[in-house]
Amino acid sequence: MDFRKLKTFQAVAENLNLTKAAEQLGYSQPAITLQLQALESELGVSLITRVGKKTYLTASGRVVKSYIDQAFSILDEMEHELKKMQQPYxxxxxxxxxxxxxxxxxxxxxxxxxxxxxxxxxxxxxxxxxxxxxxxxxxxxxxxxxxxxxxxxxxxxxxxKEDFVLVTTKELFEEHSLEELLTKYPFITYKSGSNLQLMVNECLDDVGFAPSSYIECISDETIKRTVLHHTGVALLGSALVEEELNKGTLIELHRFPEQIExxxxxxxxxxxxxxxxxxxxxxxxxxxxxxxxxxxx
Incomplete structure (x- = not known):
């Protein structure tokens, strides 16, 4: 079946006007008429009818249009997928x-x-x-x-990769012993079940540290901000706290051999x-x- 004839019928069905369809496709009106007649002959049904000066789709025409619309939609999807394989867009x-x-x-x-x-x-x-x-x-x-x-x-x-570092603020470090920090202040960490929380637990198990209280946060940035407000201690990636460690606003309590990938x-x-x-x-x-x-x- 000739795609050109199908596209012609689709244009006629959408415009319900042969002149407008011809202008849209760049054909002459007689060419539009010949293509419609050829398609009707091939399918064995009448696709359009005229009442006075108005053009209408027949029942068969409406069915054919619905399938043609689906077919061209699928072809558009195919073209879209092929373009995705050719160049970024x-x-x-x-x-x-x-x-x-x-x-x-x-x-x-x-x-x-x-x-x-x-x-x-x-x-x-x-x-x-x-x-x-x-x-x-x-x-x-x-x-x-x-x-x-x-x-x-x-x-x-x-x-x-980067190291895991246990940190707290300079003020808390200077005011309390390490044991006090680890037992009296909350451990600020990721929410339960998160990707990094599983690694954090492994690090804590390795050193036998079992925090008595927790504060769970949605992101490492939130954990860092909470620590910076002198709330407790946290285990974070070294890249996240590098600037604060260099400035001395955060103090490294322990650096773990496990690394975040x-x-x-x-x-x-x-x-x-x-x-x-x-x-x-x-x-x-x-x-x-x-x-x-x-x-x-």
Whole structure:
């Protein structure tokens, strides 16, 4: 069946006016009429009828139009998917914890947009667990996470590592012994079940530290701010507290051998999509250029 005749009928069915359909398609009106007649002959049904000066679809015409609309919609989807494989374009959605959004992804996004201006970027700020859930549900195209990714459906690309550091404020450290800090003040940490909380528990078990009270927070930035208000002690990535440690506003109580690994995760079934592959390449390049990324940016 000739797609040109189907497209002609679709234009006529939408305009219900042969002259307008001819102008839309760049054909002459007699050519439009001949193509309609040929399609009607091929299908063995009448597709349009005229009452006075008005054109109407027949019952058969309405059925044919509904299927033609579906067919061209599917073809449009096919073209859309093929374009995604040829060059970056459209929407790219990234999910990542607040730290990455604020300090690192702004650089990656700037570079990506500069090289691929036809792509629109959307950024979700959320914890690592939520970021992985968004990727799994196709609500995000890729995610930057802290800690392990154990999903067999996802491909994980390591970016860098950093130490875990137990910290408190200078004021609390000077006023209390280490034992008092660990027993009288709350341990400020990630919410139960989060990606990093599992690693935190392993570190605490290694040194036999069992906090008597907890404060759970949604992000490491929130944990740091809570510590800075002299609330207690926390176990955080060294990159997050490096500036405060250098200034002396936070004091390192203990540095653990376990390290936080930062990774970029995507669904294995989507890893070769052009938007994802291109952005992934830029992320790895920028991360490597920022000192080998032994720490989070």
């Amino acid at each position: 459209g929407l790219l959605t990234i999910a990542a914890p607040e730290l990455y959004c604020n300090q690192f992804l702004s650089i990656g996004i700037h570079s990506f947009i500069a090289e691929n201006p036809q792509v629109k970027l959307q950024l979700f700020s959320c914890d690592s667990n939520e970021a992985m859930k968004k990727v799994a549900a196709n609500e995000a195209d890729l995610a930057i996470i802290a800690g392990p990714c154990r999903s067999p459906l996802m491909e994980s690309q390591p970016l860098g 930062t990774s970029m995760v995507v669904l294995k079934s989507r890893a070769e999509e052009n938007n994802i592959r291109t952005f992934s390449g830029i992320v790895r390049r920028i991360w490597a250029n920022m000192g080998g990324m032994g720490e989070r940016a």
